[in-house]
Amino acid sequence: MSVPLNVLFWVVVIPGTIVLGLVASWIVRKVSALVQYRVGPPIFQPFYDVAKLMGKEILIPEQAQQTVFMAAPLVGLAGLLLLSIMLWRITITGTAYLGDIVVAIYLMVLPSLALILGSSASASPHAAVGTSREMKLIMSYELPLVLAFIVVIIKTGGQLSLAAIAERAPIFSISGFLAFLVALLCVQAKLGFVPFDIAEAETELGSGVLMEYSGALLALWKLSQATMLVVLPLFLVMVFLGGFGTAGWPLLWGIGKYVLMLVLVILIKNTNPRMRIDQAMKFFWVYCGLTLAFAITLATIGNYCGIGWL
Amino acid sequence: MSWKIWALKKSPWVFHVNAGACNNCDIEIVDLLTPKFDVERFGIKLVGSPRHADALLVTGVGTKQAAIRLREVYRQTAKPCVVFCIGACACGTGIFEGAYHVAGPVDKIIKEEDPNAIIAYVPGCPPKPEAMISGVVKALSVL
Numbered sequence: 001m002s003v004p005l006n007v008l009f010w011v012v013v014i015p016g017t018i019v020l021g022l023v024a025s026w027i028v029r030k031v032s033a034l035v036q037y038r039v040g041p042p043i044f045q046p047f048y049d050v051a052k053l054m055g056k057e058i059l060i061p062e063q064a065q066q067t068v069f070m071a072a073p074l075v076g077l078a079g080l081l082l083l084s085i086m087l088w089r090i091t092i093t094g095t096a097y098l099g100d101i102v103v104a105i106y107l108m109v110l111p112s113l114a115l116i117l118g119s120s121a122s123a124s125p126h127a128a129v130g131t132s133r134e135m136k137l138i139m140s141y142e143l144p145l146v147l148a149f150i151v152v153i154i155k156t157g158g159q160l161s162l163a164a165i166a167e168r169a170p171i172f173s174i175s176g177f178l179a180f181l182v183a184l185l186c187v188q189a190k191l192g193f194v195p196f197d198i199a200e201a202e203t204e205l206g207s208g209v210l211m212e213y214s215g216a217l218l219a220l221w222k223l224s225q226a227t228m229l230v231v232l233p234l235f236l237v238m239v240f241l242g243g244f245g246t247a248g249w250p251l252l253w254g255i256g257k258y259v260l261m262l263v264l265v266i267l268i269k270n271t272n273p274r275m276r277i278d279q280a281m282k283f284f285w286v287y288c289g290l291t292l293a294f295a296i297t298l299a300t301i302g303n304y305c306g307i308g309w310l
Numbered sequence: 311m312s313w314k315i316w317a318l319k320k321s322p323w324v325f326h327v328n329a330g331a332c333n334n335c336d337i338e339i340v341d342l343l344t345p346k347f348d349v350e351r352f353g354i355k356l357v358g359s360p361r362h363a364d365a366l367l368v369t370g371v372g373t374k375q376a377a378i379r380l381r382e383v384y385r386q387t388a389k390p391c392v393v394f395c396i397g398a399c400a401c402g403t404g405i406f407e408g409a410y411h412v413a414g415p416v417d418k419i420i421k422e423e424d425p426n427a428i429i430a431y432v433p434g435c436p437p438k439p440e441a442m443i444s445g446v447v448k449a450l451s452v453l
Contacts, residue, residue, distance in 0.1 A: 029350070038348040045353050048320035052364070055314030057388040059361055207358040214361035214388040 009092065017084040021226030022046040028229065028266055035270045046226065053219035061212050063123035072118025073213070073220035079110030080227045087162075087234050091244045091254075096163035101153070104162065104235065105146060108190065111224055112138050115199075115209050122212035130208025133277050134199035137189055140284035141196075145186040147292040151179035152239050154299040166243030173309050175299035180240045182288045182295075184261075187232045188268055189280070192225070195272040196280055233261035318364055318390065319450045321353035325363035325387070329380050329416060331370030335397040335436040339367055347439050354446070360386045365446070368416045371399040371406045377413035381423045392428045392449055393420050396442065398435040428453070 025046045033040025060066055083104055089095045116134050119127040153159060155170040170176030189196035200208045210221055237243060237257045244254030275283065302310030326339055342349045343356060357363055360383045372380060384393070393416070398404035400416040413419060417429045430449035432442050 033348070033350060037345045039351050040348075041350050041353055045321065048317055048353055049323075051313065052317035052321045055312075055317055056364070056390070059386065059388055202358040205358070207362065210362075211359045212361060218362060 009088075013085055013088055014081055017081060017088070017227055017230055018223055021223070021228070021230045022050065024229040024262060025222075025226045027262060028269070031263065031266045032270050035267075046222075050219050050222055053214075053222065054216050056215040058215035058217055059212075061123050064212065065121040065123075068117055068121035069212075070217060072114045072121065073217050073224065075117075076111035076114030077220055077224040077227065079107050079114070080224050080231055083107040083235075084227060084231045087231065087238065090163050090166065090238070091234075092246055094163055096161045099160045100162050101149060101160055101165065101239070105149065108145075108232070108235070109138070109142065111228065112190065115221075118213070119209035119211070124212045126205050127209055127211045130199045130201070130205050130211070133201075134209055136277050136281060137196060137198055140281045141186040141189040144182050144284050144288040144292055145190075147289070147296065148179040148183040148186070149239065151175050151292065151295045151299050154296065154303055157303065162238060166238040169240070169242030171240045173299075173302065175295040175302065175310060176240065178291050178295040178298075180236075182292055183236060183240065184264060185268075185288065186284075187236060188265055189284075190232060191228055191265065193265065193269040195268070195275045197274060198277050198280060201274065229262070233258055233265065236261050314390070315453050319453065321355070322364045322392075322446070322450065323355045323357045323362055324365045324367050324394075325357055325360045325383075327360075327366050327368045327380060327383055329368055329370040329376040329400070329419075330373035330411075331397065331399060335369035335400075338436040338439055339369070339396065339442070341439045342442060347443065349443065361388055363387050363391065365392045365394055367394045367396050368400050368420075369396045370416075371403050371409075372413050372416045372419050373411050374413045375411075377419045380416070380419050384420055384423050384427070390428075392430060392453070393417075394442075394445065394449065395429060395431045397437055398433055401431045401433045404435065 023043070023046075026041065026043050029045065030040040060069060086100060086104060086107070090100070112134065116131050116138075119134070120131045152165060152170045155173060155176055156165050156168050159165050171180045192200050200210065205211070210218065213221060237254065241257045245251045298310050302308065326336065328336060341347060342354070360366070366384065366387060368380065370376065395401045395416045399406060403409075403412055403415050406412050417431075420427045420429060428449070430445055432445035434441055437445075
């Protein structure tokens with residue numbers, strides 16, 4: 001990559017990711033509206049929302065731990081943007097290093113951890129219930145998510161670098177497909193979408209973890225949710241579906257794969273009722289855990305005997 | 311017009327407060343979100359917490375019990391915000407005028423908290439969803 005292009009990349013990457021994320025969150029709302037035979041919001045709606053929240057008053061509860069309360073949204077957004085820079089770097093310039101998939105897994109936990117910190121610092125009983133649910137949810141889906149990536153690592157012959165993993169598409173094998181299904185559901189839980197919007201539960205907790213946030217701080221949370229809509233499906237595409245190209249058909253094909261991921265997530269969101277937290281835990285640990293144990297066994301056997309489709 | 315007001319008009323998020331209503335107005339409010347009226351077209355969204363809200367949709371007469379909570383909810387709402395009195399009871403106590411449990415029409419309760427509050431009235435028992443949309447549009451256009 002030449003120097004001007006490199007400079008352009010660093011200038012564009014963060015605003016670009018956020019704008020893409022806001023457009024993706026418009027797609028989520030629009031497709032949900034179409035599923036329900038509604039018209040849905042105009043395309044600039046997420047931008048209006050964020051602009052409006054930026055101009056509103058910031059209220060901080062009296063008993064809140066102010067520093068943590070105000071720093072948490074920044075930490076969450078920063079972690080996600082860092083992850084997005086890593087992914088774009090790998091996609092566009094092929095710059096990768098050994099073990100970046102591990103770093104990516106850690107960075108993906110950061111927004112959820114920030115959410116837990118921020119909401120528990122807000123001294124609200126509703127937020128406290130939301131926090132405890134979010135914690136249990138993280139404990140439920142983190143293990144299956146990491147196991148799903150382990151299946152991929154086994155399938156690609158012990159590769160720990162995302163650039164090398166993105167060259168193959170492990171989804172075209174039985175174990176890879178099972179791992180992909182589980183990872184898709186984990187991403188659903190990470191995004192906080194229905195069946196797993198247990199922590200945000202608008203109907204009974206009044207938006208739970210985000211309850212006490214207002215104004216610009218809430219706008220930061222909305223931005224990090226929007227960024228997640230770019231980063232997590234992109235990560236799935238890179239790990240399971242063979243990644244993006246940078247020009248021509250591979251690029252179009254890559255965009256198609258990303259949109260497919262997004263639409264799958266939206267359709268799951270719109271066709272399922274919310275689970276209780278104990279149901280979610282049982283679902284991830286028992287059903288997804290067993291599926292992944294099976295997938296890992298298959299992948300290991302396939303690797304040992306040299307059968308690609310297993 | 312400052313950009314803050316412009317953005318507020320483009321995405322008014324509403325929080326629904328029941329200050330002792332008979333549930334009739336509440337049903338009509340939820341009607342606004344159904345496919346027939348679909349107010350999400352205008353960016354109007356029902357939110358679960360007053361801290362996220364730009365408009366309070368207050369239904370009901372404002373009983374003595376509810377008045378304390380209504381003032382608390384108004385204090386917790388991030389400003390600038392608009393208060394909508396939905397229905398005959400909220401606008402002027404309706405058939406409950408002078409009853410022992412009534413703390414006053416909603417605008418009186420809110421004005422005790424903040425004399426400069428922006429209050430809009432949508433009368434009717436219950437008001438039609440079309441009337442509510444029209445009320446929201448009129449209130450936003452004078453902001």
